[in-house]
Every structure is written in C-alpha cells, then in structure tokens.
Amino acid sequence: MITTMNNKGASLKGVLLVFLLISNMFLTKKSVTSLPICPSGSVNCQVSLGELFDRAVKLSHYIHFLSSEMFNEFDERYAQGRGFITKAVNGCHTASLTTPEDKEQAQQIHHEDLLNLVLGVLRSWNDPLLHLVTEVQRIKEAPNTILWKAAEIEEQNKRLLEGMEKIVGRVQPGDTGNEVYSRWSGLPSLQLADEDSRLFAFYNLLHCLRRDSHKIDNYLKLLKCRLIHDSNC
C-alpha cells in the first residue's frame, strides 16, 4: 500500500510539473513581455514605471512589425496592379487626432498630452481591429498568415491599451480626462459587395494601421527616453 501511495505521490508531482511547464509555455507564447512581477489584484505591489514603459515599447514595437508585415502581404497578394497606392491619400479615421508630425513636435509636446494622444489612438483602433479580424476572414482565399496577424494585432493592441492606461494612471494620477478617440465608421466599406472596392477598403485600413502603429511606437520610445532616462538614452 505504501508503495502505491508513493507512486501516486510521484505521479501527482509529475503531473503538476508537466502542468506547470505547459502553462508556462502557453503564457510565454501569449505574452510578448515577461510576466508581471506583481500578481494581478494586489494593491501594494507596484511595477516600476520603467518596467511598464519597457513592456509598452516592446508591445508597440511588435504591433508595428506585425502591421507592416501584414500590409506587405496584403499588398503583394491583392493590391498589385490595382493602383491602390495612388488612392491612399485618403485619410485615416484617426486623422482627427492631431499628433506631432515630426520629432521636434514630438519633443515639444507635453508628455501628458502625448500620452493622452497615444491612448486616444489606441482606443480608436479597438473597434476597427475587431472588425478587421472578422472581415478579413471573408476575403476570398485569405492566407492564414494574414488572418493570424490580424488576430494577433487585435489582441496586442488591447494589452497595450491596458498598459498605457496604467502608465497614464501613474503619470497623471486622478486625471481621468476626456476619453478622446476617433470613431471608426469604415465597417460598411469592408463589407462592400464589389470586390475591388472591398479590397481597397482593406488596403486603406491596413495602410492606416501600419502608419498609426509606427506613430505609437515612435511616441512611446520618445516618452520612455524622456521620462525614464531623462532624455539621456
């Protein structure tokens, strides 16, 4: 009997170990950044701002990379010979948010404002990304890589938004502010019957996504350098 108990104990330990390993795998797969030091829900534990910014920068870097790749793939596959690029003057829905247009402007703007702008852009993309994931699946013979990237971007954007809200909460405590964001109304265009028009709508959306993710990435890196390293990066 004792031996069986021992075996059971050993097997339990083994199962637990395997479970831990697998869960770790899943966690690392999901998360771009490392696991939070503070378990969720704890009040007194505080991740440093620098750590928060590090994670935010990594996420934005990743999102921009994915968007860029996704756009390139889409462009290669669907947009060749259609002359989409000449038409891509159309503004993005986030154009209403006046963001700095060069480095000087970005350095001059107040960091709080910039943070709020970043939040605004991120919020503005919540809805479009959600619809992008569903609508891109309806594209005829959409490659798996595009589908996967859309889903990944959507999820990472949510996490980045959460992180940024935390950062803003730290940097500007108590300042709820206006939740400024641009509403997106491009859903009908993604559902057009005409394939050309529909594909152009996607092209436009992806183009805007690439640009905005680049903006966010640059802003956050600037902010990180400015706030964490005191401009001595």
Next chain:
Amino acid sequence: METFSCHWTDGDVHNHTAPRTMQLLYMKRGDEEWKECPDYVTAGENSCYFNTSYTSVWIPYCVKLANENKVFDEKCFSVDEIVLPDPPINLNWTLLNISLTGIHVDIQVRWEPPPTADVRKGWVTLEYELQYKEVNETKWKELEPVCSTTVPLYSLKMGRDYEIRIRSRQRTSEKFGEFSETLSVSFSMASEAVLCAEEIQFPWLFIVIFGTCGLVVVMFLILFSKQRLKMLILPPIPAPKIKGIDPDLLKKGKLEEVNSILASHDSYKPQLYNDDLWVEFIELDIDDPDEKTEGSDTDRLLSDAHMKSHSCLGVKDDDSGRASCCEPDMPETDFSASDTCDGTSDTDQSKKISEKEETLLCLDQKDNNKSFTNLDDPANQQLISQSEDNQSRPPFADSIESLSPVPPVRTQLSNQSSVTNIDFYAQVSDITPAGSVVLSPGQKNKTGRAQCEAHTEPAAQCQSNFTMDNAYFCEADVKKCIAVTSHEEVEPHVQDQSFNEDTYFTTESLTTTAVNPSTAAEEASSSEMPVPDYTSIHIVHSPQGLVLNATALPVPDKEFMVSCGYVSTDQLNKIMP
C-alpha cells in the same frame, strides 16, 4: 531633422523643347491645391528638396511631375515609408579567435549608426546589413540584417585580405540606404608560415581509383564464375570428415577414393588389406586363446567397443586362406575394390546403426527369397562371380557393419587360425540391388567353431569400415567369428550356423555374439554342425548384434517378409525374447 528629396529622370523629355520647365508639384493631405517644389537645387539636378519645415512624417504627400499642363508622373507616399537612412560610420573590427589549425579567423565588426538618425531616442529604428568579400573577388557576400551595431564574421581565411561594408534601412522598410565606407581587413601579414591549400576540390582522383578497383572486382567475379577457376581460387571448404568415408563418395561409387581415405585413417590401419582377393580361408590364431580371449568375444561384442570395432575386422587376405584377424602388425593394405568385404571399403559411416540393422533385416528377407530362387539359378553363379562388384557391396557392407561389436571377436579370430579350414567366411561376391548379399559358396566342411575373433573379418572381408560404432563384418566372417567365439561364451547364435544352403548369406544370419551368453552354451554344441555357408540373420539385437537364424531359432519369416522394407529392431525384439 527629417528631410526628403525627390528625384526624377528625364526619360522622354528630350522631345520637349523646354526641359527646364519641368515642375514638381506636391500636395499634402489637407491642402487644397498643389504647391510647387520649394527647392530645386539643393538635391541636385532634376530633384526637389524638402527641408525639415516641409517634412511631416505620417502625412500623406502626393507629388507630380508636370510641364505646364502636362502631367508626366504622379506619386503618393508618406515620409515614414520612404526613409533611407544614412550609412553607418566608424567601422572597425576586433579579433575573436583563430582556429586551431591557424587557417581560419573569426572577427567582430563594430560600427556606429548614422548620426542623422536618432536611434538613441528611438525615433528611428534601423537595421544593418553587412557585406564582405575578399579583395580579389568581385561578388559581395551578404549577412542577414541585424538590429545591433555589431556582428561577428566567422571563418575568414588567414593569408587573405577582405573588405567590409555596411548599409542600413529603417526596420520596417524595404529599401536600404547607401553603403558605408569600405573597411579593409588584412590577414596576409600574419600568415606567411601557413600556406595550406585547404580547399579540397572534388576528389576526382579518389573516385577514379575506387571506381577502377570496383570494376576490377566485378570483372574478377564475372570471369571467375566458372567453376573450375572458382575452385582454384576459392576452394570449397572440405566437409567435415567423420570417421569413415564420405557418403557422397560411396554414392558415387568412387571406391578408390574411399579406399584411400580409409587407408589414411589411422584407426583403420589394422584393417587395411591388400588387394588380394580374400580367400575362403582364414587362419585363425589359436595360440593364445586365453590371452586373446579374455574378455570374450561376447563381452567385446556386447560392450560398446566402438573403438575396437574399428580395429578388428580386418582380416588379412591370403590365398592360403589364412587370415589372422586383428594382427597388430598387420600391414596396412588398401581396400581394393576387389575386396570382398566391400562393406569395409565402402562403408557408409554416416549411416546409422538403425539403418544398418534394418538393412540387414531387409537383406535377410530378400536374401531368403532370393536364395531360394537363386539356388538353381545360374544367375546366382554369376552373381557370385561378381565378386568384384563394387557397387553392390556397399549396401552389404553397411549391413555388415551394422553388425555389432565384432572387435572383440577379432582378436580371437586371429588367435585361432587353424580351426578354419572351413568356409567360415564367405566371400561376398555381390550385393544385389535389393540389398541382399551374395556370397560365394564356401567349402562345405566348415568348422563352425573357428574361433572367430570378434573381428570376424575373413580375409579382406569385413574390413571394417567400421562405422563409428559398428564393426562391419562379412557374413562369413561373422559366422566364423561367432562360431569361434562361441567357444568363449560367445553367442552361439553365430554357430548355428544354421547355414542355409542359401547362396546368400544374409546378415541376419550373423547373429552377433554376446547377446546371450546363455545361449552360447547351448549353441556351442551345435558347433559341430556342418556350417552352412550362409546363415540368415534372424534377429538383430541392436546395437549389439544380430541373431543369426539358427536352426533352433524360429524364424519368423513371415513377419520379416511382411515388413521388408525394414524391420526395426523393436520388431525384432518382439519376435525374439
């Protein structure tokens, strides 16, 4: 610090009268109308330069090349998409390590990002691509783009000079900027001693050599597939020689070889006989009956005197009829085909005892049959005369050999020579295909009591090709031997000489001795009986011997006849108590 410039080519402009009137118009998103290029000069010919004030990142621009009202080309872009960074600066390298052979070198190349790109603050994220080549080469080798400002370069060759250059691009862009200045890396100074031609070229020489060898081997095999040559080169491994003779030889009837083999076999020494036809008579030495009859024939026969069996069946063939069985100094003689005791020369040692016994039994029956039929047959005479028939002998020989232990008898036989001026032994003249033995008729006055040494080999008969465990002996010899040994409590079965008048002497008649010493006595008395030439073997008491078909003994001919074929010893045992 962002600026950008547009360049255009003339293309079809030659046709135009006024090429200089080319205009580049641009429009930012949010503008209502096209504006003209602010600077046609700074960036060179056919270019338009936009300085920082005109540069807005992430804002879509459209530019068009127009001449008066004619639009030649139009393009829309945003600045972040067309970024081409300046080349990196301050390239240098450091030695990582040198291989053990001293032929290869690893180095680490370092550089700095272009100063115009604010990589530090993260405003621009750059990728770098390194290219290198040997000085005398024309094609550059490329490495994968890296994000760091340092990269290792492996397996450079000592003794060569290299050139390195780097270019950069924005991370998510596709176009690279200009190349940096070329960095020269020189190893030729340090490697004067080491000049190994390390590059191994395709080993044609080895391939040719090995291919030739392979072809030679194949040719060799093909050519030498002929049997004869094959035998020469790859002689077959001789099959293990068992004591005795290769059965194949016997089957083929190559008696000469068999004889030679036997001759060479030590154990057969005493049994070898010369080519003389063995005579009817065997002179038995009776000088030392005690000495040699110790351990009576019966005993010897009974015992597993396998070894003796080998030695004792040879009986010297002598015209005079004198044969001394088992004389130690008996000269080796070859078994010849003429030996009546074919069995000895052709014994098939591989045959098992049981087989022999069966053969013997079978012989008996057949002989019985044939004997009757052949009594009056002239054929019989012919058969008898076929003393030289080799082929028929082997079976008989086998049968004879299956007769069990004669060896002890042999010595006795040798002793008692005088007794026999009888046809104690019958010459096997022929062996019928059926397996029965044809013996030549012997003289009538046989004294059955010739002390036959267990070795009952009448003159050259029964040479024992002893099988491993059996002694062959000719019927006649056995008869005689048995008769002789009967004196010594050898089974008198032998004597019984119920010698049939058959011309055939069946092996059955050679009841071996020693089976029933008790019976020996009673049969001893019958020793005075005229010994017929042949005695049918009645029973085979394997492995000890055969029970001759003594007149006293019932001859269950029927049974035998029924089953011939072969009568197993079990059957025999049933028959005979």
